[in-house]
Amino acid sequence: MFIVKDTVVAVTYHLRERDANGDTxxxxxxxxxxxxxxxxxxxxxxxxxxxxxxxIDDTFSFSISAANAYGVVDPEAVVELxxxxxxxxxxxxxxxxxxxxxALQLQNESGELLEGIVIDISDEIVVMxxxxxxxxxxxxxxxxxxxxxxxxxxxxxxxxxxxxGGHHH
Numbered sequence: 001m002f003i004v005k006d007t008v009v010a011v012t013y014h015l016r017e018r019d020a021n022g023d024t025x026x027x028x029x030x031x032x033x034x035x036x037x038x039x040x041x042x043x044x045x046x047x048x049x050x051x052x053x054x055x056i057d058d059t060f061s062f063s064i065s066a067a068n069a070y071g072v073v074d075p076e077a078v079v080e081l082x083x084x085x086x087x088x089x090x091x092x093x094x095x096x097x098x099x100x101x102x103a104l105q106l107q108n109e110s111g112e113l114l115e116g117i118v119i120d121i122s123d124e125i126v127v128m129x130x131x132x133x134x135x136x137x138x139x140x141x142x143x144x145x146x147x148x149x150x151x152x153x154x155x156x157x158x159x160x161x162x163x164x165g166g167h168h169h
Contacts, residue, residue: 001148003054005039008151008161011051011060013143019063020140033146035161042159044069047141054145061142066135073136079116080125081106098126 003009010033016022028034036043038051046069050062066072085106086098097104102118106128116128155162 001055001150003038003051003145003148006151006156007038008035008147008149008155009038009051009145010035010147011143011145013060013141016140016142018138018140020061020142022140025134025137025139028143030146037151037155037159037161040159050141051145056145056148058145059143060145062140064139064141066138069137069139070132070134071136073131077130077135078119078127079130080127083122083124083126086126094121094126104128 001007011028012030012033013026013028014024015026016024038048044064046062046064050060050064054060083094086094088095098118098121100118100121103115104118105113105115107113114130116130117133118126119129120127152162
């Protein structure tokens with residue numbers, strides 16, 4: 001069987017920054033493989049493109065540019081917000097959760113939830129970066145295809161894998 005649309009795929013991978021010698025970002029090993037429904041737009045398009053047609057025991061090694069992964073760093077996604085937006089509800093200044101490096105969810109004018117990282121705090125402003133945490137990073141994957149099977153009708157209806165390595169209802 002080959003990796004094609006509507007198959008459930010299990011892979012191991014070693015994800016590194018830039019190239020095969022870059023810093024490790026994430027590892028999915030045989031004990032905890034990455035299991036996913038192929039061809040349903042849930043993964044980076046270039047990730048799927050590089051796995052399509054592989055079979056069990058095939059190995060892979062490929063790079064995805066930042067622009068085709070999580071995007072390039074957008075300077076306009078770094079914003080200054082008034083510190084009073086982060087007031088402690090119990091009084092006494094700024095909320096204790098607002099610290100440099102903290103990931104915070106905020107709601108924009110349209111009601112969308114956005115997650116940003118606090119990068120600076122002053123008496124008047126909080127600077128937040130709303131770029132994806134992996135924006136600007138070229139990715140390199142190496143791994144092995146462990147398993148491929150046909151997705152069940154229930155998995156196709158729900159759009160995700162059920163059972164081991166997948167979602168449980």
